[in-house]
Amino acid sequence: MRAFVYDRSFEGLLSAVFDAYALKSFPEILCGPADPPLPEARSAHRVEVTPEKPVRVFAALAKKLSERGLRNLILVWLSEEKGSDFLLFRFIRKIFDAGSGRGLPERDFGDPDVLAVERLARRVGRKAERYAGFARFQKTRQGVYVALIEPEHNVLPLLLRHFGDRFGDRPWMLYDVGRGYGIMRDSGNRREEFREVFLDERLIEGGGLRPDLLAEGEELLQSLWRGYHEAAAVRERLNPRLQRGFMPKKFWKYLTEFP
Amino acid sequence: MNSQTLAKLKILAAAAKYDVSCSSSGVSRKGAGGPGNACGWGICHSFAADGRCISLLKILLSNHCRYACAYCVNRADNDIPRAAFDSAELAELTLEFYRRNYIEGLFLSSGVVKSPDCTMERMLRVLELLREKHRFSGYIHMKCIPGASRELVRRAGRYADRLSVNIEIPSEANLKRLAPDKDYSGVYAPMNFIRQETEQRAEDRRKYASVPDFAPAGQSTQVIIGASDERDKDILRLSSLLYRGPRLKRVYYSAFVPVGGSDPRLPALSAPPLRRENRLYQADWLLRFYHFEAHEIADAEHPDLDLEVDPKIAWALRHPEFFPLDVNRADYPALLRVPGIGPESARRIIYARRCRRLGPEHLSRLGVLAGRARFFIVPALDRTPDINRLGPGRVRALLLAPPSAAKASARQLSLLRSSGNGLSA
Ligand code: SF4
Numbered sequence: 001m002r003a004f005v006y007d008r009s010f011e012g013l014l015s016a017v018f019d020a021y022a023l024k025s026f027p028e029i030l031c032g033p034a035d036p037p038l039p040e041a042r043s044a045h046r047v048e049v050t051p052e053k054p055v056r057v058f059a060a061l062a063k064k065l066s067e068r069g070l071r072n073l074i075l076v077w078l079s080e081e082k083g084s085d086f087l088l089f090r091f092i093r094k095i096f097d098a099g100s101g102r103g104l105p106e107r108d109f110g111d112p113d114v115l116a117v118e119r120l121a122r123r124v125g126r127k128a129e130r131y132a133g134f135a136r137f138q139k140t141r142q143g144v145y146v147a148l149i150e151p152e153h154n155v156l157p158l159l160l161r162h163f164g165d166r167f168g169d170r171p172w173m174l175y176d177v178g179r180g181y182g183i184m185r186d187s188g189n190r191r192e193e194f195r196e197v198f199l200d201e202r203l204i205e206g207g208g209l210r211p212d213l214l215a216e217g218e219e220l221l222q223s224l225w226r227g228y229h230e231a232a233a234v235r236e237r238l239n240p241r242l243q244r245g246f247m248p249k250k251f252w253k254y255l256t257e258f259p
Numbered sequence: 260m261n262s263q264t265l266a267k268l269k270i271l272a273a274a275a276k277y278d279v280s281c282s283s284s285g286v287s288r289k290g291a292g293g294p295g296n297a298c299g300w301g302i303c304h305s306f307a308a309d310g311r312c313i314s315l316l317k318i319l320l321s322n323h324c325r326y327a328c329a330y331c332v333n334r335a336d337n338d339i340p341r342a343a344f345d346s347a348e349l350a351e352l353t354l355e356f357y358r359r360n361y362i363e364g365l366f367l368s369s370g371v372v373k374s375p376d377c378t379m380e381r382m383l384r385v386l387e388l389l390r391e392k393h394r395f396s397g398y399i400h401m402k403c404i405p406g407a408s409r410e411l412v413r414r415a416g417r418y419a420d421r422l423s424v425n426i427e428i429p430s431e432a433n434l435k436r437l438a439p440d441k442d443y444s445g446v447y448a449p450m451n452f453i454r455q456e457t458e459q460r461a462e463d464r465r466k467y468a469s470v471p472d473f474a475p476a477g478q479s480t481q482v483i484i485g486a487s488d489e490r491d492k493d494i495l496r497l498s499s500l501l502y503r504g505p506r507l508k509r510v511y512y513s514a515f516v517p518v519g520g521s522d523p524r525l526p527a528l529s530a531p532p533l534r535r536e537n538r539l540y541q542a543d544w545l546l547r548f549y550h551f552e553a554h555e556i557a558d559a560e561h562p563d564l565d566l567e568v569d570p571k572i573a574w575a576l577r578h579p580e581f582f583p584l585d586v587n588r589a590d591y592p593a594l595l596r597v598p599g600i601g602p603e604s605a606r607r608i609i610y611a612r613r614c615r616r617l618g619p620e621h622l623s624r625l626g627v628l629a630g631r632a633r634f635f636i637v638p639a640l641d642r643t644p645d646i647n648r649l650g651p652g653r654v655r656a657l658l659l660a661p662p663s664a665a666k667a668s669a670r671q672l673s674l675l676r677s678s679g680n681g682l683s684a
Contacts, residue, residue, distance in 0.1 A: 102614070103612075109611035109614075110612075112624070118607075133302040135360050136359060137359045137360050145359070163360075167358075221356075225361050228356075229307065231270075231272035232311075234307075234309045236531055237531060239310040240308055247306045257361075
């Protein structure tokens with residue numbers, strides 16, 4: 001069995017594709033540098049990432065895939081699901097090797113890998129949409145709007161444009177508590193300019209920032225929202241199961257409306 | 260904003276909660292300098308304890324009302340706490356909620372304070388503040404008060420993404436009976452006017468470079484289900500006319516919730532007809548996305564929707580001659596008629612079969628709900644006999660069987676097949 005060892009980055013994955021075609025030898029397994037050595041791997045190829053390899057592979061893919069197909073690649077990568085890197089590897093290979101038939105290779109849904117990419121991409125896209133609704137921002141003393149999220153997939157990069165448009169010129173930050181990184185846009189910067197930030201855990205309390213960091217009036221605003229949320233339910237139609245179906249409990253920790 | 264705001268907010272939110280429209284979809288625009296953008300896909304920000312999506316701050320500017328519509332909590336003769344927002348206060352509240360990502364925007368409605376026009380003026384002040392002063396570019400849905408003047412409706416369309424005029428009671432006779440202060444023309448005149456304005460703008464846009472928007476997300480309405488005696492066929496006919504005539508984007512259905520007092524004009528319901536409401540929404544989907552006509556879903560012979568099965572299954576059971584459908588050949592609208600195949604799986608089928616012939620092994624992976632679709636398609640799934648062999652009655656029973664019984668019935672089916680009693684011949 002042939003293994004490729006790569007650095008677990010997206011550029012690394014594309015470089016692995018590059019190497020495979022250059023060597024005309026395809027891996028049956030992908031490993032990270034820190035993975036324990038596999039006894040059954042007869043040979044391991046170490047993928048070296050150069051600036052050029054990923055660019056060339058991506059350019060080749062851009063010719064073969066629709067915009068949506070390219071986006072699907074990114075979504076599957078961001079899923080961070082186990083085995084999704086090798087799924088992408090197989091998918092890319094199928095795209096490159098496909099003949100010119102009547103249908104689009106990226107939509108050959110009779111093929112299990114093509115279908116798996118489509119389904120996983122949709123799942124991640126839907127999760128990102130959910131966070132577009134469920135992220136709750138709190139205003140800090142400095143006037144920055146900060147939201148904490150803890151998503152299963154790495155959806156944060158998918159939300160930047162959305163919140164960038166939404167906030168206009170105001171400073172804001174979206175923080176992934178589980179992965180321990182966030183993105184911040186300071187005021188005065190151009191709308192597309194973001195910087196990566198890391199928060200000290202001691203600043204976080206429960207599903208939000210520590211109360212003493214919050215702006216004056218923030219407490220009142222949050223209680224208004226809770227009051228609204230409660231008043232909006234029709235008593236004769238109470239249906240907590242339906243509510244949890246749409247908004248599973250795991251989200252509640254970060255939702256202002258559930259104290 | 261202060262502690263009184265909370266009390267007002269609770270009263271005015273509770274007063275607005277029966278208006279079901281939650282959708283914030285239908286318009287896509289970038290924030291223009293100020294805060295906000297509106298997305299093409301509606302965003303749900305939360306779900307209330309009744310399971311309904313909260314997307315907009317749905318609120319009445321005032322729940323004082325001089326009218327007395329029998330079905331409404333806010334009717335003049337109902338003894339409830341009343342409150343009203345100051346326009347600046349409500350605009351500010353909207354902004355603060357929006358910035359924290361609680362909501363996608365505002366859905367503003369109101370009781371009729373002095374006259375329809377006076378009420379509309381007050382509502383417009385909130386919209387003006389949001390759009391002109393605060394440069395708010397989030398979503399705004401404004402309800403037009405039946406009977407409001409054209410000029411005010413026109414101004415509303417300048418600021419709002421969506422306008423709505425609620426029909427509430429589907430037939431004119433019943434509307435007169437239950438809402439003596441309103442009449443059909445007060446509802447339909449603004450609706451038609453909104454349509455004319457929208458078309459006029461589209462026309463102008465062809466000629467001039469910049470024409471201001473007019474309610475770019477279109478208009479919607481709501482009908483109350485079960486407060487009066489219209490049948491489902493009447494309601495669906497009305498909806499399909501509204502989708503075609505005034506080109507409504509959405510018709511919402513709201514199960515009647517008895518709102519205090521015992522009015523002899525209203526039916527005594529033990530609970531809101533939620534099942535019926537749900538079936539009407541499903542039927543509405545068939546009208547909008549599945550290429551169905553209203554009369555195919557309910558007609559003189561079947562005036563009400565089947566509460567046990569969804570309207571698509573009900574149609575399929577009435578039309579065995581349409582099946583079984585060959586998924587390798589059928590076109591998109593035909594595929595959509597198969598129970599268990601939706602727009603997404605139908606599209607996948609069409610793409611996938613261009614690359615290869617689809618066998619039973621592909622179908623469930625493509626998102627087809629095998630448990631439903633198996634009676635209606637070839638290639639057969641699990642070698643299930645199709646509806647013409649089993650007969651609609653039997654298929655109905657199998658579809659209604661609870662999951663455990665469904666397993667037993669699958670066993671039964673395989674027995675039927677192996678016993679060679681002609682069913683699978
Ligand atoms: S006019 Fe509107 S608020 Fe007033 S009673 Fe009728 S439905 Fe209710």
